Amino acid sequence: MTEMSAQAVFNAAADKIVAEDVDVFYGTFQAIKHASLTMKAQHVTALIGPSGCGKTTFLRALNRMHDLTPGARVEGSILLDGEDIYGADADPVVIRHRIGMVFQRPNPFPKTIYENVVYGPRIHGEGNKAKLDAIAERALRQAALWDEVKDRLQRSALDLSGGQQQRLCIARAVALDPEVILMDEPASALDPIATSKVEDLIGELTEQFTVVIVTHSMQQAARISDFTAFFHLGEIVEVGATNQIFTHPKEKRTEDYITGRFG
Amino acid sequence: MIALQARRSRRTELIAVFGLRIAAGFVILAMVALLGYLSFEGTKTFYVDKFPLWSFLFSPDFSPDANHPGGIVFIVGTLAVTVFAIAVGGPFGVAVGVFLAEVAPHRMTQILKPAIEVMVGIPSVVYGWLGLTLLVPLIRTHTSSPSGFGLAAAGIVLSIMILPTVITLSEDAFRSVPSALKEGSLALGATRWQTITRVLLPSASSGIAVALILGVARAVGETLAIQMVIGNSVQFPKGLFAPTATLTTEIVTDMPGATAGSLLEHSLFSMAFLLLLIAMVLIVFVRFALRRRT
């Protein structure tokens, strides 16, 4: 993909989430400084950077997870389809319905596989068994897990392997039919085979969802993302098409990180 | 020089460790002695006085003077009072446990936790006295009960007394649920209450079971507070407001006046032995509940 058409792709795709001048504070400590980033619909945006640079902090601002941390404060604007998710009548519960999250370590509930997947629809009011069954199958197919578990939906989710548990968590997030899926280093706790399955899955997910993924592996970012943002010390240093960032980075800091000079 | 030093300190250590081992063994000795003495004395009713075990456990006729100490009245009394206490104090305690673990802001915790500690420290005889001077007259004036003594008074006092146990253990159970599960639920758009009921409660269930079982153990073993408000009348609890008795209150009421070696005294020891067995069974339940937590 040449730089010209990459730019054309960027311009053609719709803006799903637009973050502008975002600051995140933990008490008096400022973890994110003036971060601005446009995440395009139905594309994968990767957040890379050395550990402690703030990429996870930024990610968690996108679905208002910082609301749960006493003393945390988010400033600036984050627009979902043009509406500020921190606005006066924005509701975190609704936002988390539309923006789902998959965590670094798989965290299935100690329930059956079925109950894990339908947890989201249940708490949002869906009670019809037939509908829930259909949702469960749809979500598990989308997470490429259906064939492996279709005969044991009533077994405990904790019996699954690590990679399967993570795909279950993806199914759980997808069951709510969100628009965006946030992923915080989703494969870092998994073995290489499970990792590649999850990466393949991410590619399929973009047909329907917008994906924002935090990863500490540059190779992973290069493999699966369309756009990449490089974070350092709480700031976004450079943003661009993944190809361009990794072959012709514009900033020196980006180049130093990519060539392994630090991080 | 160093070698000598080392040898000397190693010898001190060996002696010290031997002493420590003895101390630990003392715990076992105490348990064994307790079991031994109580089983020996507690079974005299059956093999010395030749009173049948079946009658002791199931006969409603408690007349030791007539050589017939049937004990079911007390067993039922203990059961009734315990059920009341856990039915009221159990859910209340678990709820406050959730409150402390998930809802309470720091300031509130700083007040509530010391308050609970003070509650633990208040002697049971003071609770009994409070029940006697506050609760019993209240029941007397506001209900059909002529004296105010009875199951209700004892049950209420006991519910209050088991609250600290249930609260602290439930709180521990809730706190030990990994926060990743809470985050996962909230990230899916659940409210805090939904997260508590659908994720926290099931995850903490074995810990809560332990809290409730130990609450029951506390209730079963409580003596004086109940004895001061229950009326101490050897009859089945006819409703909430008639005087009755439990295994523990009976022991405390009649033992001071019992002659050594009499059938009454033996039957009271049998009641104590029964209480001991119930306590041990509850321990087994607790271990079982703990093992379920994989």
Added chain:
Amino acid sequence: MAVTIVPRSPRSVAATSSVRARKATNAIATAVLWVMASSIIVMLAAFILYIGYLGWSALSPAFILGVPKETTPGGGIGPEIFNSFYILILTLLFTTPIAIAAGVFLQEYAKAGLFRQIVQFSAESLATVPSVVMGLFGLLVFVYTFHWGYTALGGALTLTVLNLPALLRVTQEALASVPDSLREASMALGGTKWQTITRVVLPSAIGRLTTGIVLIAGRIYGETAALIFTAGLSVTGNQPYDLNPFHTAETLAVHLWYTHSESVVPDVDRIGNGSALVLLIMVLLFNVSARLVGRALTKRFTGRVS
């Protein structure tokens, strides 16, 4: 791609009616929890105020230092207060060394194995034994088998067995709270295990240990059921402040019970109110000082505050 069943989420970020309903449930539930928690504080405050109000008028030097009467009004609780302390000190004298020694053994030396499991199991079982049963045990052993009759010593030994599990657990938790890195540092400097324990681990744990001991002391002070059958219901007639451990020793808590169930003195209420208040004051004192002493000791021995 399969048809989506759940309608695509609403196109705004504002709450829908179903979301509002769920949040209402959340708010109501939270409010109920607040009420329940607050009611405990209110109830405790009410108890303390009630006891204080009633008992205040009963407190006088004659009451606190005077001797109890059998059938006439005007009795005091002096010997009972003395006996409570006396038995408390005796009990702690026995319980503390045994519990700490056993605790050190279990936490530092015998981390696994059959012996440890048996000791833990015994401790757990002893912990659930009702105090009245323990009292009967004491009756059998000290009053009957040893032929001591009702004695302070018998009461103290019974209370030792009663409180051993609690103090053992306190010791274990205090020791467990000391991070392993401290132990490793000491061993790396060439210390033996024993030296590590006595010079590093115990001093670090002493704050929590003392807090636990003082709290248990509070419980011992209020113990009744186990003492009725071992230390007895009266005080030695001629010499109420008796240091002889082999005489009967009615404690304050037992006295409170006795006046309200067996006694025939006409001023039962006054004695009860006063006794209850004194007991409450002692409990509060123990509770408060437990924290203070613990903190002071931790500071003294480790230089930090927690």
